[in-house]
Every structure is written in structure tokens, then in C-alpha cells.
Amino acid sequence: MREGNFIDYVKLHVTSGKGGRGSAHLHREKYIDKGGPDGGDGGRGGHVIIRGDKNLWTLFEFNFKRHIRAGHGENGGKQRSTGRDGEDKYINVPLGTVIRDTDTQEVIAEIIEEGQEYIIAKGGLGGRGNWHFKTSTNQTPRYAQPGIEGEEKDITLELKVLADVGLVGFPNAGKSTLLSVITAAKPKIANYEFTTLKPNLGIVKYRDFRTFVMADIPGIIEGAAEGKGLGYRFLRHIERNSTLLFLIPCDAEDVKKQYDILVDELRRYNPELLDKDRIVAISKTDMLDEELKKEMDAELKHQFSDVPYLFISAVAHQGIQELKDALWEVLNKEVE
Incomplete structure (x- = not known):
């Protein structure tokens, strides 16, 4: 999905470095005619390493650079001199990035912490120099090992937004308006469906200088779990939120039915999403x-006996502080 500079899905081809060749050098200097083998080992090829960076929020950097290559190891030298290792290539990604094998779609790793590193393609080992192969019957081996080739992989990076609270609702439910009021974020707002085509993050300021992060997830439509509309692209961002805030407009034909449809879409996409804490906000109550x-x-x-709900109006700033209180309490409740 992409809108402006926000890109949350890219495919890359990564290649690690080849190991350096071992040296087959024979020691020679004045007064020493047969000094024996002294060829050094080749250096290791560079790794391709994926690293988490909390300052990034998009995969935009890779929109124009899809081939990542690490450096090759240098060859070994005389006097058992080991070649220099190839330069490692780091791929910095936002927290919440999932790495998949493009061919099998298997999840290789998930980057969720600042500075977390994962070697996605290991550099090839350097070849051993000829001094390793000296024996009592072969005093002057004139051969050494070549370096091992690096790895090549096709990988897919998927970004799942990391936030404390995820806003869930149908298109045009008022999610972007709420986010613009409750945080300093400035999402695109208009009175038609699918105004938001990318997740928007905002910092909610709470009492005593405390904060939490809220994400405006693009609107879900019925059938999203089967990929209808932009279903899969929207729903995967909800997986990283610890609490789900369902936003349903008060002028909906049936508030409970709309809530049930949203919950069912989450269940069909990933049943584990139903284990998250939920709060329902009835919007536009002005x-x-x-x-x-x-x-x-x-x-x-009677309809929401097992889920807390409250009335709010982002436009009229009604119930906003009560909503913050409710969210903070859920986010910081003690686990029994």
C-alpha cells in the first residue's frame, strides 16, 4: 500500500558477499630458500543484516532500491595474513516489520525492537590458506581453498504499524477526525469513503505528561478478511495494536450489527485478534x-453487556477526556 511517502510492502533481492580466496604463498627471503607455506586465509564475505530503527515509519527508501548487495571478502596474503572481511550491508527498517521468504511466504523474522538485528543472508566463509594443508608428506602444498559464494534471497518486507490503540471502523466513521482531535496528527479528512489509504499514527497526551500511541487504520469493509477492497493491507496493521477502539457513528442503521460485522472480519482474518482488549466509541453524538x-x-x-462503550463527538470535543481515561485504564491494567 502506498500513499505519498508511506510504503508498507516491498520485495527485495539480497546478496551477501563471497568469501576471499586463501593464499598459496610459499615463504621466501634471503638465506631461507625453503621457508614453507605461509599463505593466509581469505576474509569472510559481508552479511546482509536487517536492523530495527525506531525513527523510521515507512519502507519508502526501498521504493527505488530493490537490490541489496554486501561486500566481498579480500584474499589472504603472505605471512599468514588473513584477508579483510567484506563490508556488512545493513537494511534499516521500521519497528513492526515482518520479513518473509518471497517464494514460500514463510515468515523468517519480525523486527519489533530498537537495534534488533537479523542476518538475512550470511556472507561466504573465506578459503583457508595453504599453511593449513602442510603435512609430513607434503611439506610445500601449492594450493589453497577458494572462498565460498554468498547467499542470494528474494525477501518481502511487510510493515505492521506498532501502536497502543488501533482505531477500527467502517469507512467514514470519523476515525481520522478523532485522531486529529485527540493527537497532533493531521490525517486527510473528507466526507467520502476511503479518504484514508494509509495508517496514520498520533501521540495522545494524557495526564501528568504521560502518552500513548494511537493508529488510524483505514476503514474496513464487509468481506475485508477475504481480501475485498484493500482488506489484507488494512487488517494486518491491527495485529500490532494492544487495544482496539471500535468507532461506530450514532447514525448507523444498527450500531450492534455494525460492531458484529467488524468483529467477524477480524475473527476471519486472525482469531487471535479477538483476544485483544476492546472499547466501543459511539461517534458523532453531537x-x-x-x-x-x-x-x-x-x-x-443490553447489547454491549461484555464490552465497555461511551459516547463521543470529535467535532464538539464531547467525551474526549473520558475516552482517554478509559483507554489509559485498559492499557495499564494489571495482568492477573
Whole structure:
């Protein structure tokens, strides 16, 4: 998925370095005619290493560079001199990046911590010099090992946004508006579906200078779990959120039915998502008078008996602090 500089899916071809050749040098100097073998080992080829960087938020860098190659090891020298190792090539990626084998789609590694490193392609070993092969019956071996070739792999990088709270809802439910009010993020906002085509992250400032991260996940549609619309691209970002905030507009034809559809899409995509904490926010309630709000509240008490819900209006700034309190309490509850 890409919009502007946000890219969360790229395919790369990586090649590690070849090991250096071992030396077959024979020691020669004045007054020493037959000094024997003294060829050094070749240097190791460079690794291709993936490393987590908390300052990155997109895979945009790889939009124009799809082939990554590490340096080759240098050949061994005389006097048992070992060749220099090839230069390692680092691929810095945002936290939350999943590395897959492009051919098999098998997950190779997941980068979720700052500075976490994973060698995706190991450099080839350097060949051994001829002094290793000296024996009582072969005092002057004139051969050495060649360096081992490096590895070549096709890999896929997938970014899953790391956030404490993920906003879940149908298109045009008011997620971007809420994010713009509750954080300093400035997502694109308009009154039509799929305004948001990329996740937006924002820092929510809470009491006593405490903060947590909220992500506006692009709207889910019915059938997203089967890939309808941009389903897979949207849903994978929810996997990294510890708490899910379901945003449902008060003018929805059936609030509970809309919630059930969203939950079912998550279940079909990945049943483990249902283990996450959930809160339901009924949005756009500035359109309701007190009497209508009381009627809706009485009805929702029976429908959402097992999930906490509250009324908010991002435009009118109603219920925003209560929402922050509820989210903070869930995020920091003690695990029994």
C-alpha cells in the first residue's frame, strides 16, 4: 500500500558477499630458500543484516532500491595474513516489520525492537590458506581453498504499524477526525469513503505528561478478511495494536450489527485478534439531543453487556477526556 511517502510492502533481492580466496604463498627471503607455506586465509564475505530503527515509519527508501548487495571478502596474503572481511550491508527498517521468504511466504523474522538485528543472508566463509594443508608428506602444498559464494534471497518486507490503540471502523466513521482531535496528527479528512489509504499514527497526551500511541487504520469493509477492497493491507496493521477502539457513528442503521460485522472480519482474518482488549466509541453524538442519547444508552446497555462503550463527538470535543481515561485504564491494567 502506498500513499505519498508511506510504503508498507516491498520485495527485495539480497546478496551477501563471497568469501576471499586463501593464499598459496610459499615463504621466501634471503638465506631461507625453503621457508614453507605461509599463505593466509581469505576474509569472510559481508552479511546482509536487517536492523530495527525506531525513527523510521515507512519502507519508502526501498521504493527505488530493490537490490541489496554486501561486500566481498579480500584474499589472504603472505605471512599468514588473513584477508579483510567484506563490508556488512545493513537494511534499516521500521519497528513492526515482518520479513518473509518471497517464494514460500514463510515468515523468517519480525523486527519489533530498537537495534534488533537479523542476518538475512550470511556472507561466504573465506578459503583457508595453504599453511593449513602442510603435512609430513607434503611439506610445500601449492594450493589453497577458494572462498565460498554468498547467499542470494528474494525477501518481502511487510510493515505492521506498532501502536497502543488501533482505531477500527467502517469507512467514514470519523476515525481520522478523532485522531486529529485527540493527537497532533493531521490525517486527510473528507466526507467520502476511503479518504484514508494509509495508517496514520498520533501521540495522545494524557495526564501528568504521560502518552500513548494511537493508529488510524483505514476503514474496513464487509468481506475485508477475504481480501475485498484493500482488506489484507488494512487488517494486518491491527495485529500490532494492544487495544482496539471500535468507532461506530450514532447514525448507523444498527450500531450492534455494525460492531458484529467488524468483529467477524477480524475473527476471519486472525482469531487471535479477538483476544485483544476492546472499547466501543459511539461517534458523532453531537447530532443527538439528551433524550435520544438516553434512549440509545438504554438499548446499548443490553447489547454491549461484555464490552465497555461511551459516547463521543470529535467535532464538539464531547467525551474526549473520558475516552482517554478509559483507554489509559485498559492499557495499564494489571495482568492477573
